[in-house]
Amino acid sequence: MSQYQPPIADIAFALEHVVGYPDLAKLPGFEHADLETVVELLEQCGEFMAEVVAPTNRRGDTEGSRLLPGGAVVTPSGFKEVYQQYVDAGWGSVPLPEEYGGGGFPRTVGLVIQELMTSANMAFSLCPLLTQGAIEALLHYGDDALKQRYLPKMISGEWTGTMNLTEPAAGSDVGALTTRAVPRADGSYAITGQKIFITYGDHDMADQIVHLVLARTPGAPEGTRGISCFIVPKFLINDDGSLGERNTVQTVSLEHKMGIHASPTCVLSYEDATGYLIGEENLGMRIMFVMMNSARLGVGVQGLAVAERAYQQSLAYAQERRQGRAIGASGTSSAIIEFPDVRRMLLTQRAHLAAMRYLMLLDASYVDKSTHDPDPAVRARAAEIVGLLTPICKSFGTDLGNELTSLALQIQGGMGFIEETGAAQHVRDIRIAAIYEGTNGIQAADLVGRKLGIRGGASVLEFIATMRELETELSQAGPEFGSIAAELGRQFDALEEATHWMLRTGATDPNAALSGSTPFLRMWGLCTGAWMLARAALAAAATNDAALAQSQLVLARFYAEQLLPASAGLLGAATAGSHDLFGLDAHQLAGVASPRIRI
């Protein structure tokens, strides 16, 4: 297994030249986070993740987390010590508010830190990721007392957080949950119920775990409107801030999963556990969406991060492994990187990774603009763009996570299928990312059902118009950009056609629109990816680094000519409507309607 190399140079280029980080750093509150400071910080972070965290990855997979009799969870050997180093270094606090001890850096920087940590060890990274979701919920909706009590230690990482949404009968349909919260005289609530799929629901890396739990109060409305959100600490907190007695939340079991073995996925049982309401009653779904929206981009980044590490490994293997002789090569054997089909697998990974990274950083930069730009109109537009890009980043990013890690494994042939090489672990680990924080199908429904209709469709059409401005720029930039401009033009035409179809159809036949939502989202992923690579190619051409300009041009052209045309190939599926999808009944789907030959 090859060493992980943090792609800081790629990231620095993206920040400086592709997503306009220097302008972002000029926003009020980010003055201390100028580009040079940030890149230096990220270099150090990359070093920490590569040298301290990355070596725990394979061990985490083979050992896994274990549930001891009595209900305590033990993480794989070394995790506790590494987590302590992570807390001491303060990596988790960088993008969080200075008011509670954070670094006050942009979310964009936080996202890069998350990429580096996830490449190093995805299962490990889930603990800080979930903590961050809980922090954001508290920041937005907690009252001062809750914030003062919980945020400093959560932001430092001394305490970790969880998100308790799912129940056996309430997965994607959160509104079906049945956990109860009964008010007590002292203002707290008694929480009773069972939650499943709770990531780091218990562990030994921190003294305290802060559960955010969705539950229903007595007489609350049915469905999603009657859900409230509570803080339920693993240990009650004394008035002096020290940890008191154990709250009545217990780990019942751990799941045996396909991947992320080191991350304990808990079934938690709450029995009259003491909880504290966040905000008001029945605000639970709104709070959940704060946690979710932050987490969704983070999950998209997981696809990027794990695929990046898998790619590096496959590239190293392709350079080392000698097998056969490539056409035109001399000597008795060639490194397999000289074979065109291996090149295709490498370049496909490299181009998708670059496109994804640029797109996700762009999304994150709009998150920062939506919170920090002084102009309310800019903030509002930025929030719209975040709403549009986030389901794309989550869904396309994690689909590619699956596809690219599989390509990386394929390059390693039979060795890739052997667990010791680590290629299989990447495939197994990332498989969950297309499922959790809202399945990718739910992301597609979110895009079509919620995001498209904003301002009667004007929001999304404006975004397409912005993307299309690049066609002119490319046409004027020189003949080497000609094929990129032409292909972008063709593909944006198809994307516009699909978008108009969706806007028309969604209004009258939402089921027909939803029927095409997944291919439609992929069209968006391919088009925005190609757009970002073309932007990067133009930006690189404007530097005086010829190798960089060449590199970005090749990536943009390869993507535009060879990967992007799949987008128009999805137009038929995106706009076919629901007729054939519902054309077979369950018997016909099972194949039993075929004639059985009678003997």
Next chain:
Amino acid sequence: MSQYQPPIADIAFALEHVVGYPDLAKLPGFEHADLETVVELLEQCGEFMAEVVAPTNRRGDTEGSRLLPGGAVVTPSGFKEVYQQYVDAGWGSVPLPEEYGGGGFPRTVGLVIQELMTSANMAFSLCPLLTQGAIEALLHYGDDALKQRYLPKMISGEWTGTMNLTEPAAGSDVGALTTRAVPRADGSYAITGQKIFITYGDHDMADQIVHLVLARTPGAPEGTRGISCFIVPKFLINDDGSLGERNTVQTVSLEHKMGIHASPTCVLSYEDATGYLIGEENLGMRIMFVMMNSARLGVGVQGLAVAERAYQQSLAYAQERRQGRAIGASGTSSAIIEFPDVRRMLLTQRAHLAAMRYLMLLDASYVDKSTHDPDPAVRARAAEIVGLLTPICKSFGTDLGNELTSLALQIQGGMGFIEETGAAQHVRDIRIAAIYEGTNGIQAADLVGRKLGIRGGASVLEFIATMRELETELSQAGPEFGSIAAELGRQFDALEEATHWMLRTGATDPNAALSGSTPFLRMWGLCTGAWMLARAALAAAATNDAALAQSQLVLARFYAEQLLPASAGLLGAATAGSHDLFGLDAHQLAGVASPRIRI
């Protein structure tokens, strides 16, 4: 985990109406294998596989095969007994020559048996599959003494076979192998070397294991021209046919793999082991291709078979799992099969599975024609078609195996990621199929480098012309076939364009042709799949079964309108040449050419 339901009705329809089995059964030698007999046989076989073999699948995964101190391999509990039942029932011998105790049924029937067995338990099925490869090598190249000595017990299944090709430095490049074979005075050879990735290289299910081993004799030419093929039995055989002393082949270790845990993947060490030459010296590669070509279609079927079982499980889950309320539905919750995006995932699986099954059975029927048709011209043309279709079936079939099992897992959401449900096992098991028996990249190179040039391209162009005859038929068959005809026309145009480009380019710039080989192969997979489904829809319309006609029409139309257009979307990638693939050097691929900001 839901029970496996053998899709006999689908298969019977395919045999009778889609691939012309009734005519095949009229060929000399197959008279006893008429359609009714065959379907009855397959019903029984399906019952055996579903009731006896399928229940061992999950246990095989969790227990795995183990290597005992001393070098003996133990298969998971129950495997030995189930294998004995398999031998007693004679399922392995059905398609093999009657002369040695086989059933003399067409290969087409054997392929169905293999599908059913692989759906039941892929890891188990590998033992008979490898045995069959060894049998075919012996049938084609063994002398009478070897055949008489080995074939009857291998065909009955009492003895199993292996294929020993790979060495640590000789994977895809078989010519690099170094295992030595030194002739002895008695006519046998002393075999010395190490082989890796030997499936069922040792196990406890049979008394004898017959290794087919590739090795070099002294003074043999370098590379593939100097390879010979030997039989090396685990136990030497006494003159009376009884088993004698242990041969000097030892299992050194077992691989720890991502999937097919029950299948022991052995490192075998040969030290002066006694071997017997098959055919003549230096015929090894030719013999290997006999084994491989038979096995390659079989590996394609693995993709189909595992995806079929995964599909059945996801369909059952989608009918049972209630979550949220579908648009227009009444009640408090809907089964998730009512959601359009879940329907898309189901129908995508169902349509690909039907297309793959038809295509593979068609390929198998040409195998039978190539061996049994009395007309030498028909035999020759059939062999050409087998050569064309086999890399497509292997590569597209196993790529779809990966993609469809992943869709099946996705439908099951978080539960799919939990190992107990079995969805993850299908994903893990099938991942190897795109790698072994020639990676899918090698299949694509075979298509472009060998198969396309046959008769100066006439062979493949004739096949396209045959496919295009269906356009007229569809246009005349009624308006409901109109969109299928139109889309097939568009896509065949693109396929022809790519094929002509490949024929032109391959002659002058083979590297450029190879650069597009993988997308080109996928275009073939999609086009032949759509063609088979359209044939099936026409055939079903000619029956008087309205539900069947409706079902096949929907599948054909969904595939043509919604899946097939991806094919033309690959035209750019297929015909882009090698320029951009080789446009980045290793440094640029690693991303280090980007400017590092100096602080």
